[in-house]
Amino acid sequence: MKIAVINTGGTISCVGNPLAPMTSTEFKAACQSHLDPIIRQKFPDLVLDYITDLAFPESESGMLDSTNLQPTDWCLIARYILEHYTEADGWIVLHGTDTLDFSGTALPMLLSRFDADGTVTAQLSKPVVLTGSQVPLFHSPQPGKISGVSFHTDAFENVCGAIAVARVGIPAVSVFFDNQWMRSSRVIKANTSQFRAFASPNFPNLGQYGITLTLSPEYMPPGPVSEAVSLDNSDTRAATLAQLDAIFAAINTRPVVQLNAFPASYNPETGTAVLADMIRAVTAQGIGGLVLESYGAGNFPSGNANTPERGAIYQALKDANDAGIVIVDNTHVQQGAVDYNAYAAGAWLPTIGALNPVDMTPSASLAKLTVLLAAQEANGWWLEDVKFLMQTPLVGEMADLARLDSRTSATLLPGQSLSTFNGSAMLVNDPELGPLLKNSKGMVLWSMLSDAEISALPGQLRISDTGNLAFYNRNNQQLWSSDTNGGDGIAAQLRLRQTGSEVCLSLYDLANQTALWSIRKAVS
Incomplete structure (x- = not known):
């Protein structure tokens, strides 16, 4: 396995007094001398490729303290990954801690594409892991000389952990810091003086690296639904690069x-x-x-x-x-x-x-909106499309109020509900009546079950991996079905959205980008 390491600057690669970033060439040499022999003890077949041909133009050294990072710099990192995508099995991005939480949302947005309704049309198929440190990785007793890894540094542990989680291969952008593996679009910087610098207050960790690496499968982001939307596909990657070029050109015009x-x-x-x-x-x-x-x-x-x-x-x-x-x-x-x-x-x-924005962090909101506005013209979106996408989870950055997903959240339990973001309509799994579609005044627009079908409630509404939506009572008897079985392995979403004066509840095939079943009701 080959993992590419992009060093952007920040504390982890700083030396001297006051601290200043090493050049990428200096950092590569130090890692090969002092870090790689230790990494090979655990992963003897792993190849670490330290990138030296990515530089940030606003810095004389080419490396950048993240305090001075600009939105265009997000684009430089994303472009390097896209242009060299076939050359590595995963990526580690070493980043300063001051703005890592902004980059944690910007990068997955830039490495993806979406339709105006939030459907993914391009998605990572390889891991990208962000990390950094509170203490520099290397000790430099005199200018130009590295004597070894620093005493009492979190940098070494964070690099080791980032390598371990990158090897797992989860196709998403994540953050590893102080033994915690987190969804990058959910992190905030929470501490300036302790090693646990980052937290994910509104979403559980993906895993933890103690003596061994433990994963939380129920919180892992799903991968591409098909080869057609994967960045492994050269055409999909080319289209994503074209979008990135348009974003780069526009990203400073509407801050x-x-x-x-x-x-x-x-x-x-x-x-x-x-x-x-x-x-x-x-x-x-x-x-x-x-x-x-x-x-x-x-x-x-x-x-x-x-x-x-x-x-x-x-x-x-x-x-x-x-x-x-x-x-x-x-x-x-x-x-x-x-x-x-x-x-x-x-x-x-x-x-x-x-x-x-529900539970999205302010830094995630800023990064997401910056990218969406920069991508608007190239994608032919109306301003209302941008507003809709801002309230739709795209890279795991916010809770999903309006959708169920067969891969991650396939069940609507009794008492749970889906809601349009403007509150105009709600699909609630009523414990006594089953699923009901209501407007904001509580008026029932549609009932899944007739009076004769209500028995042994409460029950559960579930999406199967065959693309079928069904309601089961407490004895697991099926009372209602969309009858949309399409074979094994279908990734489907149940979506609730208002369009104009109507509210639409639809079951959507993500791979084929078609509606399997839907109902429309006037919002009155």
């Missing part, structure tokens, strides 16, 4: 800005507010997106505590939305999700067009 809520002065009488002034200042710069870091469950000051729509902040955000700026309302709280039904202080945000 995305983060703005956090904080106690600041406002005056309802004069219609003024500090936050409103800040919003208008950044929107005047030609931005394409605004990521709010709100309080609690998504609460953001409106500028008027009694009547939000009269507030200066409300109006500034409304004007931004009317101007085509995409607004995403994240919570700055590390764990939990946005819920507009929790407080009146947040319930007004959907009225000005703010999108609900």
